[in-house]
Amino acid sequence: MDGDEVLLSREGLITKSDILHILPEIEVLVDKYKTSKIIKRKIVNIAIESLQNLQIHAFLDHTESYQQKPLFVLSKAENNFFISIGNLVNNTEIPYLKDKLVKINSLEDDEVKYLYNVIMKQTFVKFSDKGGAGLGLVDMKKKSGHPLQYHFSRIDDSVSYFVLKVKIPMTEDND
Numbered sequence: 001m002d003g004d005e006v007l008l009s010r011e012g013l014i015t016k017s018d019i020l021h022i023l024p025e026i027e028v029l030v031d032k033y034k035t036s037k038i039i040k041r042k043i044v045n046i047a048i049e050s051l052q053n054l055q056i057h058a059f060l061d062h063t064e065s066y067q068q069k070p071l072f073v074l075s076k077a078e079n080n081f082f083i084s085i086g087n088l089v090n091n092t093e094i095p096y097l098k099d100k101l102v103k104i105n106s107l108e109d110d111e112v113k114y115l116y117n118v119i120m121k122q123t124f125v126k127f128s129d130k131g132g133a134g135l136g137l138v139d140m141k142k143k144s145g146h147p148l149q150y151h152f153s154r155i156d157d158s159v160s161y162f163v164l165k166v167k168i169p170m171t172e173d174n175d
Contacts, residue, residue: 003077004075004076004077004082005075005076005077006073006074006075007029007074007075007076008022008025008026008029008072008073008074009071009072009073009074010022010071010072010073011069011070011071011072012069012070013054013055013058013069013070014051014054014055014058014070014072015055016055018051018055019048019051019052019055022047022051022072023044023047023048026043026044026047026074027040027044029074030043030044030081033076033170035081035170035171036171036172038172039081039168039169039170039171039172042143042144042168043074043081043083043168045139045143046083046139046140046143046144046166046168047072047074047083049136049139049140050072050083050085050140050164050166051072051085052136053085053087053136053164054070054071054072054085054087057087057089058070058087059087059088059089059090059159066088066155066159068086068088068155068161070085070086070087070088071084071085071086071087072084072085073085076170079169079170079171080167080168080169080170081167081168081169081170082165082166082167082168083165083166083168084163084164084165084166085163085164086161086162086163086164087161087162088155088159088160088161088162089152089159089160089161089162090158090159091154091157091158091159091160094152094160094162097162098150098152100137101137101148101150104137104138104141104148105141105147105148107141109142109145112138112141112142113142115138116135116138116139116142119135119138140166143168144166144167144168145169146166146167146168146169148164148165148166149164149165149166149167150162150163150164150165151163
């Protein structure tokens with residue numbers, strides 16, 4: 001985690017029950033740093049999106065074949081919290097995912113809010129084959145106010161390990 005202080009980490013498949021147990025842990029950890037309710041809400045919301053991403057997009061095909069497991073980490077460095085997730089992805093999905101992340105990161109804050117509202121208001125949303133409308137990544141960028149950091153590490157011809165890291169400043173005016 002690049003020298004971050006790890007506050008909480010979970011490795012392995014995530015269930016709905018796990019999410020319900022992890023969220024109160026996150027709240028207790030964040031409270032130790034006397035963060036505002038707004039920052040705490042941002043952290044919890046981004047954690048929910050991240051954990052749901054791990055749950056919904058878990059690489060269930062041949063999981064036993066790979067050492068890399070789904071990973072959720074809450075960390076802190078300087079005046080920022082970070083939520084990082086890692087997950088296996090099919091190499092065929094990387095261009096689509098990378099393109100989506102580049103586009104989201106290229107948007108200014110007001111454009112992110114507009115895109116978020118457009119997706120939310122659409123009557124007929126194009127859902128992915130795993131049920132998402134692509135709103136999660138937009139929401140993470142919107143709530144964090146910072147670009148989404150990401151990396152793909154190729155494992156073999158079929159699979160790579162995808163890491164996403166979201167920065168959440170501890171105070172509202174900290175960049």
